[in-house]
Amino acid sequence: MKTEALKELLFRLADDELIIGHRNTEWTGHGPILEADIAFSSMGQDELGHAQVYYSLLHDLGEADPDHLAFLREAAAFRCAQLVELPKGDWAFSVARQFMYDAAESVRLTALSKSSYAPLAQAARKFAGEEKYHFMHGKTWIKQLGQATAESRARLQAALNQVYPYALGLFETTEMEGAIATEGLQKPEAELKQDWLALITPILQEAGLRVSVPDAAPLEGGRKGQHTEHLTALLNDMQLVFRGDPEATW
Amino acid sequence: MSDTQWELYEVFHQKARGEHHVHVGAVHAPDPEMALVLAKEQYARRMACVNLWVVRASDLHASEYADSDMFDHATDKSYREAYGYKVVKKVRKGQAEEGKAGAR
Numbered sequence: 001m002k003t004e005a006l007k008e009l010l011f012r013l014a015d016d017e018l019i020i021g022h023r024n025t026e027w028t029g030h031g032p033i034l035e036a037d038i039a040f041s042s043m044g045q046d047e048l049g050h051a052q053v054y055y056s057l058l059h060d061l062g063e064a065d066p067d068h069l070a071f072l073r074e075a076a077a078f079r080c081a082q083l084v085e086l087p088k089g090d091w092a093f094s095v096a097r098q099f100m101y102d103a104a105e106s107v108r109l110t111a112l113s114k115s116s117y118a119p120l121a122q123a124a125r126k127f128a129g130e131e132k133y134h135f136m137h138g139k140t141w142i143k144q145l146g147q148a149t150a151e152s153r154a155r156l157q158a159a160l161n162q163v164y165p166y167a168l169g170l171f172e173t174t175e176m177e178g179a180i181a182t183e184g185l186q187k188p189e190a191e192l193k194q195d196w197l198a199l200i201t202p203i204l205q206e207a208g209l210r211v212s213v214p215d216a217a218p219l220e221g222g223r224k225g226q227h228t229e230h231l232t233a234l235l236n237d238m239q240l241v242f243r244g245d246p247e248a249t250w
Numbered sequence: 251m252s253d254t255q256w257e258l259y260e261v262f263h264q265k266a267r268g269e270h271h272v273h274v275g276a277v278h279a280p281d282p283e284m285a286l287v288l289a290k291e292q293y294a295r296r297m298a299c300v301n302l303w304v305v306r307a308s309d310l311h312a313s314e315y316a317d318s319d320m321f322d323h324a325t326d327k328s329y330r331e332a333y334g335y336k337v338v339k340k341v342r343k344g345q346a347e348e349g350k351a352g353a354r
Contacts, residue, residue, distance in 0.1 A: 039288055
């Protein structure tokens, strides 16, 4: 039971990172300004690196190697939240998502650094520095766009409204939730959600924004393999080259 | 806002505590906070770094290139250089060792 719970948790972590990393690197060459473009793409690379570490932990538990896990699974086998699959949208959307996602990752990594599974705790502690920067980046952009002009604030608020129900989906639970918590792998998703809200609410308020519709229904399904059509399109793109010749060496 | 270009900030990078901050380039940003955030990925994603400074380029005061002749020496002033001192060998040796330590 413990191993199954651990594997599910690792697949969620790895798939979230792989897909958000891929989405964020889509800004390469398209950011609003060169500096912003490079920073966003570089953070995307960080997330891909984290995904590789999580997939390696899965490999240690008997799963296929990281490349096969990333490039040969179908959408239904992915356990990422739907939030990360959505197209990158405009800059406001990507900033809203990056802020909410990385705030969630911050509280999650803090919890995971105390995980009963030592290799996971160790990985979480190793990612803390990069994650600190990601969160700082998101926070700075929220503050900036929230206070720059009426248009930037309105567009960012609209993006936050759109992102929020999907962001709640990051804390979706499955029938493994009990085992994950009682085995000490990670504290309950409900508690992480509270930590997350406590982290983002004052930052949004200070920027003249708000957590829209606080009682919005979470958009879930991702943790159970139910995804939007955007994930299939993304995988077709991302997996194309590898699937062309899975045995090729680079 | 008529000019959509952000202000220019000069970036200074510090490799290790106690070292000088070294000018490495510039970023465009709307304020110092964003300049630091953007400078991190432009200038500290490869090199080791413990600290960054950003300074609004318009806050720098520079001499005129037209006046660069004022830096020329009309007569031999090599006595101002410290190379003649007896400790120089010791200093050079220390620097070499430090360099090796830094390369590790």
